[in-house]
Amino acid sequence: MERKYLYLDYLTCIGCETCETVCAFIHDGNPNIRIYVTENKQYVPINCKHCDDAPCLRVCPTHAIYRDEDGAVRIHEEKCIGCLACLQVCPYGVPFYSLKVKAITKCDMCADRREEGLEPACALMCPAEAIQYGPLEIVLELVKERRAKNIPEHQRELSDEELERSVISGYSVL
Amino acid sequence: MRGMKFSFLCRSKPEKTGKRVAIIGAGPAGLTAAGYLVCKGHDVDIYDKMPEPGGLMLFVIPEFRIPVERVRLGAKELEEEFEVTYYPKTKVMEGERQDEGDEFYERVVRLSELKEKYDAVLIATGIWNVRRIGIPGDDLEGIISPLELLFWIKGHELGYVPKEKVPDLKGKKVGIIGAGLTAVDVAFECNRLGAEVEIFYRRTIREAPAGAYEINILRNRGVKWFELVTPKRVIGENGRVKAIELLRTRLGEPDETGRRRPIPIPGSEFQVELDYLVFAIGMVSTPPVNGSYLATDRRGRIVVDSRHMTSVEGIFAAGDVVNGPTKVGRAIKDGLYTAVSIDKWLRGEL
Numbered sequence: 001m002e003r004k005y006l007y008l009d010y011l012t013c014i015g016c017e018t019c020e021t022v023c024a025f026i027h028d029g030n031p032n033i034r035i036y037v038t039e040n041k042q043y044v045p046i047n048c049k050h051c052d053d054a055p056c057l058r059v060c061p062t063h064a065i066y067r068d069e070d071g072a073v074r075i076h077e078e079k080c081i082g083c084l085a086c087l088q089v090c091p092y093g094v095p096f097y098s099l100k101v102k103a104i105t106k107c108d109m110c111a112d113r114r115e116e117g118l119e120p121a122c123a124l125m126c127p128a129e130a131i132q133y134g135p136l137e138i139v140l141e142l143v144k145e146r147r148a149k150n151i152p153e154h155q156r157e158l159s160d161e162e163l164e165r166s167v168i169s170g171y172s173v174l
Numbered sequence: 175m176r177g178m179k180f181s182f183l184c185r186s187k188p189e190k191t192g193k194r195v196a197i198i199g200a201g202p203a204g205l206t207a208a209g210y211l212v213c214k215g216h217d218v219d220i221y222d223k224m225p226e227p228g229g230l231m232l233f234v235i236p237e238f239r240i241p242v243e244r245v246r247l248g249a250k251e252l253e254e255e256f257e258v259t260y261y262p263k264t265k266v267m268e269g270e271r272q273d274e275g276d277e278f279y280e281r282v283v284r285l286s287e288l289k290e291k292y293d294a295v296l297i298a299t300g301i302w303n304v305r306r307i308g309i310p311g312d313d314l315e316g317i318i319s320p321l322e323l324l325f326w327i328k329g330h331e332l333g334y335v336p337k338e339k340v341p342d343l344k345g346k347k348v349g350i351i352g353a354g355l356t357a358v359d360v361a362f363e364c365n366r367l368g369a370e371v372e373i374f375y376r377r378t379i380r381e382a383p384a385g386a387y388e389i390n391i392l393r394n395r396g397v398k399w400f401e402l403v404t405p406k407r408v409i410g411e412n413g414r415v416k417a418i419e420l421l422r423t424r425l426g427e428p429d430e431t432g433r434r435r436p437i438p439i440p441g442s443e444f445q446v447e448l449d450y451l452v453f454a455i456g457m458v459s460t461p462p463v464n465g466s467y468l469a470t471d472r473r474g475r476i477v478v479d480s481r482h483m484t485s486v487e488g489i490f491a492a493g494d495v496v497n498g499p500t501k502v503g504r505a506i507k508d509g510l511y512t513a514v515s516i517d518k519w520l521r522g523e524l
């Protein structure tokens with residue numbers, strides 16, 4: 001299957017909390033995408049980027065972290081020993097340990113929904129269209145199209161290559 | 175561009191339950207509830223006083239934050255794929271009251287009538303009245319309600335308001351009182367239309383609900399930011415705004431919101447000349463009732479129980495009309511959980 005990306009564009013996000021809300025709704029009140037508030041009151045959703053070169057996947061000693069056929073970085077719960085090595089290396093501090101599941105939990109790109117042919121809920125419901133889901137080419141195109149509507153303060157001169165690196169979160173780990 | 179998918183929980187319409195739900199208000203709370211209910215097989219009709227669905231997302235919030243197309247396509251999907259019927263330009267009311275945006279409606283339907291016709295009713299009518307400040311001169315010409323001003327500007331761009339209605343702000347001095355999401359969006363729009371904008375806030379940028387980030391973007395655009403000032407009276411000339419008289423404030427002990435209370439400093443009065451003045455100091459819930467048909471609290475918000483049901487069995491309420499001013503995400507959350515309740519109640523499980 002074709003690799004899908006789930007890209008959250010901070011230059012477009014208005015911090016409305018819809019993504020966190022719908023994620024919590026479909027996960028019994030425990031969202032995988034969470035809003036953090038910065039010192040100057042920007043509301044910033046933090047979520048797994050399903051990195052192309054995912055440090056968490058590389059570091060996991062028990063190979064509990066794998067990539068599924070759509071490209072989502074996922075957890076084999078029964079293999080996770082809770083060592084938190086993935087949390088140590090995730091640039092975004094995404095994985096967290098669930099005492100209930102007794103394993104790391106994180107965004108699985110709405111795996112259950114994808115099985116039913118539905119897309120990730122946050123991307124479908126974000127009113128600002130700040131979250132794009134799909135194959136790389138389409139995501140890049142939609143991000144560019146949406147960014148063109150941003151105020152100048154939220155536009156950046158990025159080369160296609162730079163934008164692509166941001167979307168795939170392929171900042172190579174030195 | 176793709177539309178918001180309010181029916182994000184299902185792919186297609188399931189088997190019909192035969193139950194009919196009326197939703198009043200097509201903002202994020204109402205539309206999201208509709209999306210949930212159609213996924214459960216109920217028939218949904220949506221009544222709204224504006225010419226098209228979307229609520230504040232469509233008619234007030236600027237295009238650069240929430241694109242019109244994103245909301246429009248979302249509302250359309252509910253209509254085309256899930257047979258939701260919209261009744262636009264239809265104000266629902268039990269009793270009478272003037273609200274913002276009333277110039278757009280053409281018909282009135284009574285809430286009690288909808289209660290008779292449908293198996294359940296959901297009220298999601300938001301906060302469509304602006305709080306009055308109550309100082310001398312606050313009714314002078316040139317004082318514009320923030321909602322009205324944003325309706326005119328966006329409504330004109332959407333093709334519902336003739337150009338003559340939008341005040342020509344080029345080179346005009348516009349004063350804005352307040353520092354919330356509304357104040358900031360009014361400032362953005364007035365600045366874009368060429369006005370000289372000044373914002374007056376009684377606390378400091380650190381307490382401003384809109385946040386320093388947004389305010390600093392405006393300041394970089396030339397909007398003037400006055401903090402620690404509070405309006406005392408509006409000064410007029412021939413019935414029109416000429417200036418505002420302000421008092422300086424200092425911050426005292428924290429109040430019930432945890433923010434430090436502004437205390438006016440006696441004798442610190444000064445005046446600023448203005449052509450227009452906008453009080454963006456808060457908005458008030460607008461339930462489709464005036465009177466005792468259903469229970470509201472001291473601040474006019476609809477009172478609901480743990481089932482999100484109002485004091486009238488079978489009438490539910492969600493969104494800002496219940497919670498007061500919040501954000502899109504909160505309205506969507508409330509719409510979702512209320513829809514869960516409605517579905518359970520319709521199935522006799524609640």
Ligand SMILES: Cc1cc2nc3c(=O)[nH]c(=O)nc-3n(C[C@H](O)[C@H](O)[C@H](O)COP(=O)(O)OP(=O)(O)OC[C@H]3O[C@@H](n4cnc5c(N)ncnc54)[C@H](O)[C@@H]3O)c2cc1C
Binds near residue numbers: 204222234266
């Ligand atoms: C200027 C401004 C800027 C904002 N910016 C942001 C932002 O950047 N991010 C954010 O998250 N939130 C923002 N908000 C808040 C957000 O818009 C609201 O919290 C949200 O829209 C509330 O949703 P709702 O569905 O409860 O009500 P609304 O969106 O207000 O929808 C209510 C609907 O009910 C209809 N209606 C009202 N009365 C009647 C009646 N009697 N009969 C029939 N129909 C009726 C109205 O026409 C409307 O369509 C902003 C609000 C304002 C005013």
Ligand code: SF4
Binds near residue numbers: 012015018126130
């Ligand atoms: S739903 Fe979209 S705009 Fe709202 S907080 Fe999430 S990413 Fe940002």
Ligand code: SF4
Binds near residue numbers: 047094
């Ligand atoms: S490193 Fe973090 S963001 Fe990247 S795939 Fe792993 S958990 Fe997700």
